[in-house]
Amino acid sequence: MTAILDVRDLKIYYKTPVGYVKAVDGVSFDVKEGEVFGIAGESGCGKSTLVHSLILRKPPMVHMGGEALFKGRDLMKLSKEEERRIKYTELSIIPQYAMNALNPTKKIKDIVWDLAREHGAEDRREVEKLLRERLRMVKLSEKVADMYPVELSGGMRQRATMVVSTLMNPDLLIADEVTSALDVTTQRVVLELLHYFMAEGIVKSIIFVTHDLALLDKIADRVMILYAGKVAEIGPTEEIINSPGHPYTSLLLESLPKIGVHYKQTKLRGIPGYPISLLNPPSGCRFYPRCPYGMEICQHVEPKLSAVDDGHLVACHLHGGESNE
Numbered sequence: 001m002t003a004i005l006d007v008r009d010l011k012i013y014y015k016t017p018v019g020y021v022k023a024v025d026g027v028s029f030d031v032k033e034g035e036v037f038g039i040a041g042e043s044g045c046g047k048s049t050l051v052h053s054l055i056l057r058k059p060p061m062v063h064m065g066g067e068a069l070f071k072g073r074d075l076m077k078l079s080k081e082e083e084r085r086i087k088y089t090e091l092s093i094i095p096q097y098a099m100n101a102l103n104p105t106k107k108i109k110d111i112v113w114d115l116a117r118e119h120g121a122e123d124r125r126e127v128e129k130l131l132r133e134r135l136r137m138v139k140l141s142e143k144v145a146d147m148y149p150v151e152l153s154g155g156m157r158q159r160a161t162m163v164v165s166t167l168m169n170p171d172l173l174i175a176d177e178v179t180s181a182l183d184v185t186t187q188r189v190v191l192e193l194l195h196y197f198m199a200e201g202i203v204k205s206i207i208f209v210t211h212d213l214a215l216l217d218k219i220a221d222r223v224m225i226l227y228a229g230k231v232a233e234i235g236p237t238e239e240i241i242n243s244p245g246h247p248y249t250s251l252l253l254e255s256l257p258k259i260g261v262h263y264k265q266t267k268l269r270g271i272p273g274y275p276i277s278l279l280n281p282p283s284g285c286r287f288y289p290r291c292p293y294g295m296e297i298c299q300h301v302e303p304k305l306s307a308v309d310d311g312h313l314v315a316c317h318l319h320g321g322e323s324n325e
């Protein structure tokens with residue numbers, strides 16, 4: 001499968017009065033055409049920074065190095081005009097707070113027309129026809145087109161936002177924590193819709209960002225686990241879930257609630273300790289202070305991503321001990 005996005009050694013920092021926060025610090029991965037690529041990790045590991053940097057970098061976010069080739073073009077080198085042009089049409093994002101993402105002062109059809117016109121559409125009737133078609137596709141009434149976002153329930157607004165984000169058939173759709181504020185039933189609907197957008201060829205590939213590994217089991221073909229701005233592990237979802245290679249992934253999986261377990265009697269295990277500060281990260285493995293298997297080498301030498309199986313890469317000295325230095 002060809003890669004639609006090829007990210008190499010990407011570094012995205014935040015400039016603050018006390019120094020740079022190294023939120024994304026040398027991250028490499030690719031997203032293939034036709035796949036759902038999951039990105040997971042605890043709050044603060046850099047998931048949102050990573051995906052937002054692909055679409056729109058604004059201060060205090062700074063690109064410090066590396067590239068992100070999207071269909072051959074480096075997203076880090078696009079002009080503001082090129083950035084504006086590819087957004088929605090080639091690369092689109094459903095933001096974290098999708099329910100509140102739509103302009104409350106405009107009807108859905110006006111929001112969509114503004115966007116379409118900005119991208120060169122001339123025939124308002126055609127755009128509205130497509131909008132009504134897509135609303136029906138996601139099981140919303142066509143009348144939603146004539147409504148203001150505030151007139152819609154949370155779940156309806158979520159779906160309307162998904163329609164707006166995908167109206168121009170972007171090749172790559174980024175879904176950033178789109179399910180985190182939703183109840184289980186609405187979560188399922190959102191996942192079904194994303195599958196549907198792929199099956200109908202409306203989008204070619206999806207990056208699905210979540211802190212919930214259990215959700216990735218339902219949607220992602222491959223998963224990347226981030227820890228403190230670095231890749232801990234990448235591989236096929238089934239392998240990551242069933243035979244994780246990185247101690248952090250194992251602990252993340254253990255911290256998930258399991259069906260049939262009574263949590264008043266059995267304590268749900270969280271990951272001990274806290275993520276390190278990204279202002280002054282230590283040399284060596286960033287997970288070392290919380291790792292139950294920490295060794296001498298982990299304190300000083302940063303582990304390099306190395307293959308433990310076909311397409312399954314882990315950055316941990318327990319697997320090989322190769323280093324970046």
Ligand SMILES: Nc1ncnc2c1ncn2[C@@H]1O[C@H](COP(=O)(O)OP(=O)(O)OP(=O)(O)O)[C@@H](O)[C@H]1O
Nearest residue numbers: 014021023042043044045046047048049050060278
């Ligand atoms: N504007 C900012 N200025 C400085 N630091 C920031 C800024 N935004 C985020 N950060 C820091 O960058 C790091 C990565 O944050 P980011 O929001 O990307 O993580 P995340 O994994 O998406 O977390 P969440 O799931 O809570 O959104 C964190 O340490 C965060 O405190």
